[in-house]
Amino acid sequence: MRRNIILILLISIAGVGKAQEISEIALLQNLDEHHHAASKEKLSDKYHYVKQNTNELQFVMSGLFLFYKEFISSQDSQSCSFTPSCSEYALQAVKQQGIFKGMLNGFDRLSRCNSLSPEKYEVDPETRLLLDPLKL
């Protein structure tokens, strides 16, 4: 009985060596926490939808948004209370509601960005920011 068990196991173990080496290396490579800390998402990847414009106005607004994100917002520490951020929200509003209504909606959002009434919003568990997506 014991001999049979050993035999079965020996047969099943044969040929595992090479695969084991590969899995060991893969496991060790995945343990690299430096890499996770160092990998930063590109702006164009993060806001991929910015490139989807249907008219010139949207194109200009998207360009302004990317300029703001790249050169101004990048120098700021986290100051917006919401997710998506006010600039993202305003851009989405302009794209979906047109320049006039969209801008008004964007200014409305800016006036609410103060964390004075957090109870009105849900909290995003990932970013710990107040959830306020654009509602149509």
Add this chain to the structure above:
Amino acid sequence: MKRGYLLIILISLSTLELVAQSIESTLVYANEQFEVGNYQNSALAFERVIFFSEGKVDFSVYTKLADSYRLNNNAERAIKFYDIAQYQADNDSARNEIIFRKVFTYLQLKEFDQGLIALFDLKTNSNEQTQFRKEYLKGIIYYLKDDYERSIDVFDEYLSLQEKEALKFNELKNQLKKAENIKPNLAMWLSVFIPGSGQMLYGDFKDGLNSMMLTAAFVTLYFNYVMDFSLVEGYLVVLPWFQRYHRGGYQNAKENALEKQELIRSKVYQELVLMHPEKIK
């Protein structure tokens, strides 16, 4: 009466046979499940084999049970069975292999100290390859513990016999030294006094220039306000904005320096992992 006894003996004998057959077939089933990658089922089946054999099974059954748990992401339970397998193993070579697997399980749990302790259970006097593998893992674990100096010492020893790899390792050592020389706090303080200079110190000229221009714009605006209106107005209107972007700038300088440091360390780590004993032998 005699017939009754005979009947009881016959029934009990047949039951025993049934149990014995069932253990073997369960073991075959367990192995089959393990081979196809159904680790949850294989773990249950191996547990069943051990239970019905009242624990009197070969250490390899415990090893496979532990493997099943490890591959099914139940590392805590895997370690328990690796421990049993380790103490039941009847030869050094098998025991060492079990210890290596236990070490990898600890690494999966990010319990690096436990992994290091487990490595000291290895009996390496008879096998050079085991010694080689042990040193490699020791070096990797020290690196994962951010103890770069000890990791380098271990790898130095580990690679002392491998001339080709030693040359490559020297390059990695230089890279690590470069990472060590990056001082995030220095970058931050430089940017506190001269905005953008901390970023530029470690080669991030675009970000540095960006920060410098933005803060310079706010300073200019402040003086404009002071001259056109009053000191108080300049202070109230412009300074909060200046403070916000100035702080963002020096925080960026520190983060960028840290990021650069981590990037170098990550690259070195990936290279070190590839110095696996099987790859360089």
